[in-house]
Amino acid sequence: MIHSQVHNQRTVSASVQPSRPITLATGHVFQGQITKIFPNNVAALSMNGMNVTARLEAALTAGQRYWFEVQEGTGIPRLRVLDDNTFRQREGLSTQPSVDRLMQQLGLPQSKGMETFIRQLSEQQIPFTRQSVLAGAQLLNELNQFNDKGFRTLMNMMERQLPLTKETFQAFEAVSKQPSVSQQLQQLSTQLSQSAHPAAQQVSELVANLLKPGAFQSTQSPIPQLLSMYTGQGISSEARQGAEQLLTRLGVIPEGTNPSQVYDQFKQALLNPANREIVSQLWPNVASGQGMDLSKLDAKVVFETMISRLSVPAGKEGISQLQQLLSLLQTKEQATEVQARWIQLPTQSLIPSERLVLQQTLEATTSFQGQVSEARTTAGAHLQSVLQMLGYQHEHDVTRFLQGDLTKENLTSERLKAMLLHLQQEELPTALKEQVNQTLHRLTGQQMLAQDQTGPLHQMIMQIPLSLGAYQTDMTMQWEGRKQANGELDPAFCRILFYLTLERLEETIVDVQIQNRIIAVTVFNEQEKPQALIDLLIPSLKRSLNEQNYQLLSVKWKTMKEAQAPQQQTQHMYQQSVSYQGVDVRI
Template sequence: MKISGFQQLFSASSHSTRSFTLTAGDHVLGRVLKLFPKQTALLKLNGMTMVGKLEAPLIVRQNYWFQVTSTEGELPHLKMISPIKQGSELVESLVQELRIEVNKESKKWLSNLVEQGHALTKEKVNSLGNILAKESLTEQTKEILTYMLKLRLPLSKEVFDALKNVMGSSSFSKELQAIKEYNPNSGLGKVIDSIFFQSSGAQNEPFKKTFVNWLQATNHNEKAYQMLQHLNLFPKSKREEDVLSVASRLFTLQQSEVKAVFLAKVQESFREGFDMVRQLSQEVYEQAGEYEAFSNAWKAIDQYSNSEVIKQLMGVQRLTAFFHAFGLSQEGGGALLNLLAAEVKSVDDAGIREKMELLISRITGFQLLSQANGPLSNFYMEVPLLVGKQWRDVSIQWSGQRQENQGVNPNYCHILFYVNLEALQDVVISVNIQNRIITLQIINQYADLLKESGEKFTKSLVKKLEELDYQLSGVSYRPLKQGSSIEKKMSTSSYSYRGGVDFLI
C-alpha cells in the first residue's frame, strides 16, 4: 500500500478546497462550457471551472490548447494555440507544439496526465524525459512522477529517488537498526537509539525497574528506596519502615505482606500498581499533615498520571521528538539527517554506507512530502513501533491549520496512521479533529471483526479523551478495498455567472 493508497485515502477524506496555479509557459487543456455577454465565457481549465475574458473567437463545447503567456498584472493571459479533438490527437497536438520526441507508451501516459488536469510545459516534459531515460515507465514510476507534478516539486532524478525510497518496500526500522548496530556508541547511534527508545514506550522502564527492585527485596533495599524518594514518590523525611507501617494499616495487612501484595499488583498491571502506590504515598503525607507537599511532589513525576499516559498513547510527545529528529519541525532539528550526511563519507563498510545513503534519501522524501500550502501545513513521516517483539513501520500523515508558530492546530487537523501487521495486514486509522471533536475511522479488511472487539473499548476511549478536553463524536469501521480509485467529480450544471473574470484569453 505505502504512499499510493495512503495518499489516496487522505485526499478522499480531506475537506480542503482544490486549488489551481497558472505559471507562465504552462500548456493547459481547456473547454468552453458557456458564453456570456461582454466577451466572457465559462471554461473548464485542467478540470477547474473558471471565467475568462475573450479576445479570440472560441466555440462552445470545443477543446483547445492554451499557453500561459503571462501571470503579471490584474489577470493571467492565456494564448489559444489550437482547437483539438478528443483521444490520441490531444497528445499528438501537444507533442507537435512542443517539438519533442516520445514513444507510444509515453504518449499514452502524457494523455492520462492531461486528463488528470496537469499543466505541462516543454521544460517539464524534457525533465520527465531525462528521468525516464534512466527509469523504466513502471506503474510506480508513473505514480511518483505524478506526485512530483501534483506537489510542484523539482522534476529531478534526486527528488524522484527520494520519493521512490519512501514508497519502497524496504523496512525503515531495519535500516535504522543496522546503522545503529554498526557503531552504537557514535553520535548517530545514540540518536537512532533515542528514536527506538521513544517508540518502545521505554521511558517508564527505569522507574518501573527501580520500583520493582524495591518490592522484590526481602530485606530493606535502601538504594532503591532512596531513588524512589529522589523521584518524589515518597517523602525524603520518611523512612522505609514508616511507609510500610502506613501501608499495612491502609490495606489491613501485616507489614511483611505489603511488598508481596504490591508486587503481585505490579506484575498484573503496572498502571494499577502505581495507582496503589499513589494512594499509599498520599496516606503517608496526610498523616504527617503534609498534603500540600504531596500534591507538589506528584507534579514532578506527572508523566505517570492518567492524563500523561494518554498523551503518550496518542504519541504527542513522541511525534514531536520524531519531527525534530527528521528535520520536519519548524524549530529546526534534523539531527538524524545531519549526522547521516556527516558520517556516511567515513564509513568503510560498503553495505552500511549504501543503507545510510538510502536513509538520507528516504528522510529527504519525508521532508519533500511535508509542505506548507497556504493556511495548511502537511507532514509525512515514518516511525518504528514495537508491536509485541517485532518492530513495524508506522506511516503518519498529518494535515491541519497552520498556527503562528508554524505548527499544526490541534483543534482542527486530520491525522492518518498506517501500519502493516502480520495478521491484520494493512490497517489505517483516520483521526479527524474539528473544534476538538474527534471522528475516528478504522479501515481494514477485517473491519467487522475489529468492530466487534473494538466496541468494548469505546467507553474507556471517550473517558480518556475527555481528560484531554477532546470529545469523541463516533468510531466507524470500514473495509479497505485494494486498488480502488477515488472518483473526483465536478458539476458545472448549477453554475451561474455573477460577474468577475479569472483570466484573459
C-alpha cells in the first residue's frame, strides 16, 4: 500500500531527504574520506555528504577512507584516526578500511552478524559507539532479529538517537509493516467485541467512533437536491431551469413533463396505501404520525416539504432508497442507471445553467462531519480531533497532568492510547492482549516518526483513519517547512502531501506547495484526468482558499511515476546555505 511506502521512506530510505548532518559526540566512530590535502597540514574531510575542513596531525592520503573516533565533541571536534597510513603499513592492511580490524580495536565480538551490522552502519554513514553496537546486538539477539530487517530498524533508532529498547524497536517495526492504522483499529474492534470487560467496552466505543461511516465526509445523493431546486423555491429561474434539464438528462423526469403533473403524481403516490412501506422507510416521522396531514396540502407544498426532509446516501449505500424515490416519482428508470448518468454529466456538453446547477449540487451534497460532540465542523478541526482521540499527544497530556493543568479524567477520556495503556494492565484473553499491544506499538511508532529535522527543514508525518461516506481508508499527511518562533510551521511557506487510497481513484497523492500563500496543487494518480470535474470544482476551491487568505495558482494532474521528482524539489524550496570558516575538526 502507498502508506507503508511512505513510512518505509522515513524509516528505511533517505533517498528523498537531504543528508542528515552528523552530530559529533565523544566516543562516536564513523567512516570518512580525505578528499584533498592542502598545505600546512590542512585537509578536506567528507562525511555523510558534508565537506569540512580538518587540521591533520596524522599520516593520511587524499582519496582514501579511514575510521575516525571522536575524542572531543565540544568546541572544535578532535578526531582520532583509528587506521592511519602508519598503522596500516605496520599491520599489513590494505588501503581500504578494515571492519575486522576495527572490531578488534573496539573489543567487539568477532561474528559474521556483527561484521554485517558494522558494514551497514558504515554504508549508511551512521556514527556509532562501542556501547551502542553492543546494546544493539544484544537487542537483536533478544528479539531474534539479527537480519537485514532488524539492522534497518536498529540503524534508524540509532540515527535518531532513540533508546535502544525492546519497546522502541517494536514501535518502529509496527509502523514499517502492515496493517494500516484503520486496519489495526478494525482488528482491535473485532477482539474487543468478544470481551465483556468494562474497560474493553469503553475502548470499543471509542474505536467505533473513530471508524464510524461518514465520520469525515458525508456524501448525499444529488437527486433530492436537484428535485428541491426543480421547485424553484428560493433560487433563480436560471437555476430552476438548469435543475429541470439535468433531471431530464438523468431520466428522473420525462422530457416535456409539466411540473404540476410531477407534483400531483408524487402526492398521489405518497397517499397510495400500496406505497405505505416505502414512505415509512424514506420518511419514518411521517409514517409514525409525527408528520402533517398531507392529504390537505397543495401538491407542490407536499413535494417541497417531503423532498426537503429526504436524505439519501450517495453511491451503493443509497441505491435502494433512490430506487424507492424513483418509484414514487413514477419513473421507470433504474437507480443504477441514474447514478451512472450522473457520473458522466461533467464530461457532457452542458449549457451554462446546467453547469451552474451541477457545480452547486456537487458542493451541496458533500459535507464534512464533526467528531464527538459537534454536528458539523471544518475538515481541519475534524483531523485535529481525530489526532487527539488517537492519543498522539498522550505524553504531552501526561506532562500537563503532572503540572496540574489537566485532570485525570481529561487525561484518559476519549484518548485511545491512554485507554489502551490502562486496558493493558487488566486480565485479558491472550488474543485481545496481543492486539492491544500491537495497536500501542503502532501508535507509539507513529509518534516517534511524527517529527524530523534536516537543517532548517522540519517535517511532520502521521497517518489517521478516514471514513469517506461508507468507504474506510487511511490518509497519511506529511508537512514540510520552516518553523516559526512559536514552534509552528510557517503556513505561508510550506509543503503538504496527502497519501491516500480512494474508492474510485485508488492510490492518490496530493502535493500542495505553498509559497507566500500562493498554492500550487499537483494530483498524482494513474486514472485518466477528470478535467471536466476539475473545472467544475476549481471555482469552489478558489473561493474557499480566498476565505483563508490563500490564492490558488494551479491544479495539475500527473501519473504516479512522476511522483518521485517532486520529492526532490523540497530541498530547493528551503535551501540551506552552509559554509565553513577556519578549521571545523582536528584529526
